[in-house]
Amino acid sequence: MIDIQTFMLALGIGNISFALLMVAYIRDTEPSPGLRIWTWARLIAGATQLMAFARPQLGVPVLVLLEPVGWIAGLALEVAAYCTFFGFRNWQRIVYPLAGLALLVACTAPLAGASYSELMLLISFLFALCAISTAYVLLHPALKNPSLLQRIIGVNDAVFGLAIVVWAAGAVERGQLDLFELGATQFTAYISGYALMIVNGFGFLLMCKQRNDAAMKRLASTDDLTGLLNRREFLARADAARMLALRQRQPIALLMLDIDHFKQLNDRFGHATGDEALLLFARTTDGILREHDILGRMGGEEFALALPGTDLAGAMQAAERLRQATMEIRLLTCGNHYTMTVSIGLVVIESNEDLPAALARADRGLYAAKRNGRNRIEEGGAVRRAA
Structure with a gap:
């Protein structure tokens, strides 16, 4: 079983590579709303995961504060990308204050004597909140005729968010707050859930492509002025x-x-x-x-x-x-x-x-x-x- 640092290294490299692929995609096509935000979310997530890999080796105290900032910023941008993509209004009034509150708690927790494991447990709950929020956006009743891809990603996010809540609550109940002491089953479930979040990145890109393809089809089949068939x-x-x-x-x-x-x-x-x-x-x-x-x-x-x-x-x-x-x-x-x-x-x-x-x-x-x-x-x- 791989250790958590190796896993973070793999995730960091994967997310940054994925962000670079998105940059190439944006250059060659008209970017869908939210795609640029999603790219920044992937880039920040990858950089934070590399930071989590390097922190034990470097032993730089400031990384303990920077790492949760990166996690929270990436999660907030991920929710913002979905809200922007689907045209949700006034989402800033909810996402920005919650992200600011989470940053305040994450930055003051180490100063109050919280351990790194306790801090990561807090981040896990934020991951769950992010996943459930994106599931809410994807499966919202106001979105007419959602695609099968959209429903799959939404259900996946909901299941992932609930799984993280159950895992984190169980860790608190058992007093096992150290990620390194998790059993094989819990560790495998955690990695699988996290990997599904990366799969969602490809899903977001596919949704953008679906929207671009639909727009091109409309342009090819409709009259620009009246919107009727050409x-x-x-x-x-x-x-x-x-x-x-x-x-x-x-x-x-x-x-x-x-x-x-x-x-x-x-x-x-x-x-x-x-x-x-x-x-x-x-x-x-x-x-x-x-x-x-x-x-x-x-x-x-x-x-x-x-x-x-x-x-x-x-x-x-x-x-x-x-x-x-x-x-x-x-x-x-x-x-x-x-x-x-x-x-x-x-x-x-x-x-x-x-x-x-x-x-x-x-x-x-x-x-x-x-x-x-x-x-x-x-x-x-x-x-x-x-x-």
Whole structure:
């Protein structure tokens, strides 16, 4: 069984190496919130563990005071990193005062005659508090749709924190405050729990990567201004919905929508008003459409909408709701003096019709609505059969 100093040396080298890996990761990507704080937490933890390794050999009294400062600073930064990453507000009001109080106790305890083992027992309770705090952050009900990785780390932290509490309480009860006198079982459990905390470091990095990957996916599939699907993503999802409707023998409607007189709106009031019109139109549709409806911006002021499970009558009703809601939009940048309208072309996709053909028919309906006075809905006509 390895001694505690050798174990601290291994942990110190591992944490500092891990911090250097994070530095390299941050340089090559947009860092997620909290990642820089987490890197500093790993670096301070590693330096403190190296200090714990060197303290018996060097015999420098000041290290007895510096070591608990390092432990507490690293733990506080670890909690801060999680709170920052998940966007918890006002966490500073709790973490900073508790860290300051812990530092005060840790620095005054040796002066009051506390032994090193008693000081490390206090640090163990702080480790438990840190682990339970991070578990609380990871498993907080306010975090919607937590990932499996997030839940695994949260449960791991909770179990680790409770295990440390049980171990430390048992050590106090037995009067075995010296880490060197722990039995093999307790020592193995302590090392295993500590190793799991290092594994959590990789978990934090993976959570950052998950968030970056999700952000890149959103950028690749959504329109920057409106937040709707872009043309490529809309076509992919609409075609998948068409194939599913075909297999299930369900109808699916397709609409092409165009904001009327959009060029004149831009020319008269400026591009800021045009952007506002597009954004408010997107928000308006979000309050009307169903969760499984598919809406995308095809370019400029033109939008496309797929309505799975919707026949012609249902599509007409949905289109009319959109038309009416559009006229209620008020543009602040032009003083609410402009009434927006939208023209809509509508078709129900035939069983033997591909998506481009259906879009072409809906587009013909859109142009018919434009020709017939705008602010109206027109069907796209029947499928054109080859002679």
